[in-house]
Amino acid sequence: MKIKDIGEFELINLISNKPKNKEVLVGIGDDAAVIKTKKLQLLTTDCLIEGDHFNSKWFSPEQIGSKAIEINVSDIAAMGGIPKFLLISLALPNNLEVDFVKKIYDGMWKSSKKYDIEIIGGNMTHSNQIMISVTLTGEINKKNLTLRNNAKPGDYLVVSGNLGYGRAGLRLFQENISGFDKVKKKYLEPKAQLKKALKLAPFVNSMIDISDGLGSEVKHICKESKCGAVLYKEKIPIDIDVKKAAKILNEDEYDYALYGGEDFELLFSVSKNNIKNIDGYIFGKITKKRDIKLKSFKEKKNLDKMGYDHFSNTV
Amino acid sequence: MKIKDIGEFELINLISNKPKNKEVLVGIGDDAAVIKTKKLQLLTTDCLIEGDHFNSKWFSPEQIGSKAIEINVSDIAAMGGIPKFLLISLALPNNLEVDFVKKIYDGMWKSSKKYDIEIIGGNMTHSNQIMISVTLTGEINKKNLTLRNNAKPGDYLVVSGNLGYGRAGLRLFQENISGFDKVKKKYLEPKAQLKKALKLAPFVNSMIDISDGLGSEVKHICKESKCGAVLYKEKIPIDIDVKKAAKILNEDEYDYALYGGEDFELLFSVSKNNIKNIDGYIFGKITKKRDIKLKSFKEKKNLDKMGYDHFSNTV
Numbered sequence: 001m002k003i004k005d006i007g008e009f010e011l012i013n014l015i016s017n018k019p020k021n022k023e024v025l026v027g028i029g030d031d032a033a034v035i036k037t038k039k040l041q042l043l044t045t046d047c048l049i050e051g052d053h054f055n056s057k058w059f060s061p062e063q064i065g066s067k068a069i070e071i072n073v074s075d076i077a078a079m080g081g082i083p084k085f086l087l088i089s090l091a092l093p094n095n096l097e098v099d100f101v102k103k104i105y106d107g108m109w110k111s112s113k114k115y116d117i118e119i120i121g122g123n124m125t126h127s128n129q130i131m132i133s134v135t136l137t138g139e140i141n142k143k144n145l146t147l148r149n150n151a152k153p154g155d156y157l158v159v160s161g162n163l164g165y166g167r168a169g170l171r172l173f174q175e176n177i178s179g180f181d182k183v184k185k186k187y188l189e190p191k192a193q194l195k196k197a198l199k200l201a202p203f204v205n206s207m208i209d210i211s212d213g214l215g216s217e218v219k220h221i222c223k224e225s226k227c228g229a230v231l232y233k234e235k236i237p238i239d240i241d242v243k244k245a246a247k248i249l250n251e252d253e254y255d256y257a258l259y260g261g262e263d264f265e266l267l268f269s270v271s272k273n274n275i276k277n278i279d280g281y282i283f284g285k286i287t288k289k290r291d292i293k294l295k296s297f298k299e300k301k302n303l304d305k306m307g308y309d310h311f312s313n314t315v
Numbered sequence: 316m317k318i319k320d321i322g323e324f325e326l327i328n329l330i331s332n333k334p335k336n337k338e339v340l341v342g343i344g345d346d347a348a349v350i351k352t353k354k355l356q357l358l359t360t361d362c363l364i365e366g367d368h369f370n371s372k373w374f375s376p377e378q379i380g381s382k383a384i385e386i387n388v389s390d391i392a393a394m395g396g397i398p399k400f401l402l403i404s405l406a407l408p409n410n411l412e413v414d415f416v417k418k419i420y421d422g423m424w425k426s427s428k429k430y431d432i433e434i435i436g437g438n439m440t441h442s443n444q445i446m447i448s449v450t451l452t453g454e455i456n457k458k459n460l461t462l463r464n465n466a467k468p469g470d471y472l473v474v475s476g477n478l479g480y481g482r483a484g485l486r487l488f489q490e491n492i493s494g495f496d497k498v499k500k501k502y503l504e505p506k507a508q509l510k511k512a513l514k515l516a517p518f519v520n521s522m523i524d525i526s527d528g529l530g531s532e533v534k535h536i537c538k539e540s541k542c543g544a545v546l547y548k549e550k551i552p553i554d555i556d557v558k559k560a561a562k563i564l565n566e567d568e569y570d571y572a573l574y575g576g577e578d579f580e581l582l583f584s585v586s587k588n589n590i591k592n593i594d595g596y597i598f599g600k601i602t603k604k605r606d607i608k609l610k611s612f613k614e615k616k617n618l619d620k621m622g623y624d625h626f627s628n629t630v
Contacts, residue, residue: 009534025355025457025460026460026462029463029539030394030462030463030464030539031359031389031390031391031393031394031463031523031524032357032358032359032390032391032393032394032396032451032453033357033358033359034355034356034357034358034394034455034460035355035356035358036355036356037352037356040340040349040350040351041349041350041351041352041356042347042348042349043347043348043349043350043400043402043435043436043450043452044346044347044348044402044436045402045403045404045436045437045438045448045450046404046438047404047406047438047440047446047448049406049440049441049442049446051442051443052440052441052442053440074346075346075347076346076347078346078347079345079346079347079349081347085358087358087359087360087450088360089360089361089362089448091362091364091446120358121358121359121360122360123360123361123362125362125364125367125368126364126367127364127366127367127444127446128366128443128444129442129443129444131362131364131406131442131446131448133360133362133404133446133448135358135360135402135450136347137358138347140349142340145340145341145349147341147345148344148345148346149345208346209346219324224344224345
């Protein structure tokens with residue numbers, strides 16, 4: 001059955017459920033949701049567009065729905081916060097199967113449940129491409145707030161896990177290369193690093209999630225913190241399978257990590273004193289001098305100045 | 316200059332400004348915005364899609380931006396609340412002129428300023444159609460909350476102003492009919508009825524904004540309040556210019572009001588005792604019997620049963 005056959009009223013009935021959280025006074029079904037809050041509130045929004053952020057050839061509808069939630073939880077995690085409530089804005093082609101939409105919601109519910117968050121409102125409309133715009137609120141204690149603007153010269157730059165899966169997975173699908181199931185799954189089913197973020201938050205000076213590639217995120221932290229950085233290329237953690245994929249694709253795995261994006265690991269800066277309290281891969285340092293250098297141990301020279309303009313052109 | 320020529324970093328710089336409201340601890344530029352709240356919070360989201368909600372042939376970019384804000388303020392108004400903070404999610408084609416995007420933001424700023432609300436975050440991505448997804452928060456005292464689910468049998472059904480401009484304006488543009496400047500302007504520049512809503516809130520039993528046509532909104536109120544309604548067709552307020560437009564277009568002006576939508580006036584139900592405290596056009600009554608009837612004085616008979624199914628097919 002197509003969406004145009006059942007209409008908005010019935011479609012909303014199919015995907016609505018009553019909120020359980022007592023802080024929700026009014027959920028889905030009125031002009032706005034109503035919530036009671038005591039703590040500081042976080043608000044973030046992120047959008048998935050068919051063709052740009054997912055391709056229905058590779059992604060199941062459950063994976064699309066799940067990704068829409070994970071990328072927003074990733075933003076709340078990067079602030080050191082706890083995700084709470086979701087608003088979902090869907091724009092859908094008329095001839096989309098109702099079952100496809102239900103499965104998108106199955107994916108959203110599955111991820112929401114994992115993080116104990118609830119869908120309390122939203123909106124549905126027509127479009128040519130599938131677009132899922134998600135707004136997520138979160139809660140935070142001020143002392144745990146991990147912003148982009150507090151990196152200090154001398155801080156270590158650290159990532160929470162391996163990078164490059166996002167781009168490698170995409171390239172494997174694009175070039176129709178078989179195998180590499182783990183890499184592909186990491187691309188299709190990215191996960192927010194909420195647990196890691198909550199453990200890190202009390203110890204780090206600055207934090208950001210890696211949605212647009214490590215290079216771009218380092219640039220964000222440096223720009224907001226008014227400092228620079230030096231990165232050691234070979235210290236950037238990359239899984240052996242991503243390296244193998246890059247080799248077959250005749251591409252550079254470090255380009256995947258630096259400019260690829262969609263990895264949703266955490267990038268953070270941490271002082272020497274606190275380095276003992278954190279888990280992660282140290283790959284660089286924050287510097288007073290406001291440029292960003294990428295050094296290679298192998299070649300013992302600066303590979304790239306990577307100033308702001310360079311970044312804005314490559315990412 | 317095209318968007319693809321300047322990149323996301325520069326584009327965000329062009330459209331960012333520092334929040335003035337002291338409740339905003341972190342605004343645009345981090346993974347999420349941070350706000351301090353004391354009162355009950357309202358959350359709503361609404362989406363404008365090129366081709367569906369606006370056509371760039373008729374709408375200026377300022378009007379597009381302004382409409383994106385007004386339709387969300389309209390939702391907060393319909394809850395009896397005061398709008399506060401905005402998140403803007405933009406999906407834009409690569410070859411869009413940067414100037415066009417700046418003008419969309421000019422429209423958003425203009426409307427935001429009018430209601431004393433601020434843009435505190437958002438997101439930007441690529442798409443084939445222009446898509447603007449807006450999330451708006453609001454504040455409310457619990458006693459002013461005007462939900463859809465509290466209409467009582469015997470309540471008068473009232474609208475806050477003339478209907479039909481939205482559909483009439485669209486049809487005039489579609490059929491390339493000259494003149495009718497007032498109707499066209501009402502279509503291009505819809506306004507949220509925030510002032511009216513705040514005056515009404517203490518006196519009404521239920522309230523909703525008219526975004527999808529009067530018929531659909533009456534249905535929402537009846538469904539949520541578990542009641543029915545009788546509507547008197549000729550009591551539905553329609554401007555003489557909308558009637559003239561309908562005549563030229565050989566269409567029914569009451570169809571515009573009932574099924575057209577995009578008028579953004581308020582629909583509310585109010586008890587006999589409170590009717591003296593409100594301004595508006597009475598056009599019907601809430602009934603215990605759970606169907607919706609449209610009566611015509613002229614023809615002295617039921618014109619239409621307008622049950623749930625009928626509505627869901629026409630709206």
